[in-house]
Amino acid sequence: MNDVKPDSSTKQTVTLTDNSTGKSIELPILGGTVGPRAIDVRRLYAETGCFTYDPGFTSTASCDSAITYIDGEVGILMHRGYMIEDLAEHSDFMDVCYLLLHGELPKKDEKAAFERSITYHTMLHEQMNYFYRGFRRDSHPMAIMVGVVGAMSAFYHDSTDISDPHQRMVASHRLIAKMPTIAAMAYKFSVGQPFVYPRNDLSYAENFLYMTFSVPCEEYKVSPVLARAMDRIFILHADHEQNASTSTVRISGSSNANPFACIAAGCASLWGPAHGGANEAVLQMLQEIGTKDRIPEFVERAKDRDDPFRLMGFGHRVYKNYDPRAKVMQKSCHEVLGELGINDPLLEMAMELERLALQDEYFIEKKLFPNVDFYSGIILKAMGFPTSMFTVLFALARTVGWVAQWREMIEDPSQRISRPRQLYNGQTKRDYVPLDQR
């Protein structure tokens, strides 16, 4: 773990000296409950006329938060203090949703009330079905998610007064409850099958599998193995500190925008192959590699700075050790494929790729380990999902994290609109040149 709160008797400040002017400024260092401290630079521009410069936010804390803690050096992920391994082992996704939203694991009655509220918000307004018809049949399901989730902002005017705690809670429950329905409908639309209504007698994960894979022509029994694996995959993707899509939701929400529109923005950011789109890209990469004997060729390509090819599912901005979710996902992968009696050569290939990469100097030196996306695609493929649905499942699960982080931001009394500055390197002032003189 990074240093916990430093000794309060020592002075928690830094002194910055501009060597071009000799002028110094003393800035406070802020400490959280655990993890890196932060230099409070809020006065920097006013007192020095300088900005900080950190384009990828590699050294920037954009907010303070109590929801999720990651220690990338050690490979730790905690939600409200609970280790992800414990939550994946002992909790279900509804537990984790309640924990992320309220800060504590629910007691029995709290969990029953929460599950009932989610269950009774799973149906979509019937008119929303018509949005799907506007898409081409071959639309990527993530394009449909961005469109339909955004369209929810047109439907729920009774829960968009975000200054009202009750309406914030209703919007939160609606989003968590309706994402599986929207996702399943995106899948059904893409395969030309009728939409399936949710059932109130099924759990969250069971309901999603039922709405996705059942057809009106025959009874569909939800496999308890697949339901447990689905629920665990949702847990592993629920929240992850200030990643790109969560930061997108926070920044769009900082203008007090409609919460449904903010979550649509999160879907758009997550779709990128460098972020949540990586699970789909991992499967495509494994299929491109084709056979184990071609793995060294692709590992070499990934190391070549002149070759844009990267090993999808490897590397992470924060984890410079194993992503703890990848370990749980790998275990789940073996369980699901074992239970289903599937001997997927892609899993063999993934394990060989992992073995070779982890012993390669380049990956060791750059601390590139498998991330959450490396194994998830293999499980999802075994469960019957097409690769185009992989990121949809990530967005479905991450909705609770986006919503929890959005609510934390809105409820923070010091919250202001996010408006970063820039280092300008464009043209300096110049006289206008009329058309006939250009």
Ligand code: SDX
């Ligand atoms: C997710 O932020 C989160 O928390 C995200 C996430 C979440 O739950 O929200 O964890 C989910 O997005 C996981 C990441 C999924 N993406 C991928 O698997 C795509 C492949 N990985 C890379 O694109 C990359 O590792 C990132 C985007 C994940 C991280 O990018 P960074 O932090 O900007 O690091 P970088 O690209 O600067 O890489 C550092 C070095 C570079 O070499 P140099 O330029 O210093 O010589 O490592 C190299 C990179 O070229 N490198 C890789 C590599 N990833 C980084 N080389 C080969 N293969 C890779 N996968």
